[in-house]
Amino acid sequence: MIGLEYILGLYNMQHIELAEHLGIKKQNIHLWIKGKQNIPKKYLPILEEIFHVDADYFTKELDEIEKLEIQKEKLKKDLQPIIQKHEHVLSKGAEQLEKVPVYDKEEINTIERSIEKARIIQRFKESLEAADQHPFMDTYRILIELLEQAGTEIILHKTIQGLAHYLNVLPGDISTGEEQEEFEAALFEVLDDHNY
Template identity: 60%
Template sequence: MVGIEYILSLYNMQYITLADRLGIKKQNINMWIKGKQKIPKKYLPILEEMFGVKQEYFVKELNEIEKLELQKEKLKKDLNPVIECYEKQFLMDEVNGLVDVPIYDKEEINKMERTIEKAKVISKFKDAMDIVEDNPYIDTYKLMAELMEKAQHEPLVHKTLQSLAHYFNILPDNVSTGLDQDDFEEEILEVFENNNY
C-alpha cells in the first residue's frame, strides 16, 4: 500500500478533506494513490507538517514495519506519553548493539514498541532463511523454531544463544547479563575448544 493511502486511513481522513486542505481536486488524490501521478514536491512539506510524518513515507510502498512505526507515531501524538526511564537493550540494527530504549508511562506505547521489535526479528529470521534457495540448514531452523515455541522462557536456551552470539562476534563483548552468564559462556566456549569447533 502506498504511504499516502495508509496515512489517510490511519488518520481517518477522507480524500475530499485532504483535497480541500491542499486546495486541489479529489481526483488528484486518487491519482496519487493509484500511482498514476506522483505527489508534486510542493505538497510534500505541507503533508509532512499536517500529519507529522516524514515526506518519504507518503510516496513509497510501505512494508509492515513502516506501518507499525506510523501507528506508533500517531499513538504518541494521541496519548502524549512521558518517558519514565530508559532501558539498555541490544538491537541488531544498531552499530554498537546497545541502545537506550525509552520506557513510557503509557503501556500502549510500550506494547507497540515490543510489537515493532517482534516484527523486525521475524523479518530478520525470514531474511536469514531466504539467503539461499535450497537452504541446507533447514533442519537447524526447524529446531530453532521448536526451541522458541517450547522453551523460550528457559534460561539455559537464552544463555546458550547469548554464548553462541558472543562466540560468533554477533554480540559485542560489552553485552552481558552478568557474572553468571560470563561463567556459563566461559564453560561452553571451553567445550567448543575441547571438541575442535
C-alpha cells in the first residue's frame, strides 16, 4: 500500500477532502494513490505539514515499521505528550547506549515498544537468512526454545550478557554490577574448563 493511501486511511480523510485542501481535483489524488501519476513536488511540503510525516512516506510502499512510525507521529499530534524521562537502551550494533524518551501518555510508549519489537524481529529475520550461509541453524532453534521456555529467567539474561561481554559485543560499561561480574567470571571459567 502506497504511503498516501495508508495515511489518508489512518486520518480517516476522504480523497475529496484532501483535494479541496490542496485546491485540486479528487481524480488527482486517485491517480497518485494508484501510482498512475507522481505527486508533484510542490505538494509534498503541504502534505508534510498536514500529516506531520516526512515527504518520502507519501510516495513509497510502506513496511510495517514505517506504518508504526506514521501511527506514532499521528498519536504525538493528537495527544501532545510530554517526555517524563529518558531510559538508556542499547543501540543497534551494541556500540553504545542511547537515550530513549518515556512519555506521559502510555499510548506513545506502547507504540514505541511495538516499533522496537518490529525492528528486533526484522534484525532476527535478517540474521536468520544469513544462517543459510553457515552451519549454525541449530543455534537459532536453541535460542527460540530458551526464549520461549526461560525468557524471564534471570540466569538466561545474565548468561547472554556474560557471553556478549566475553565476545566483546557489549560495551564494557553495560553491566549490572558486582553480581554480574562474579557470574561472568564463573561462566568464563566453565567455558575455559571445557575448551570453548
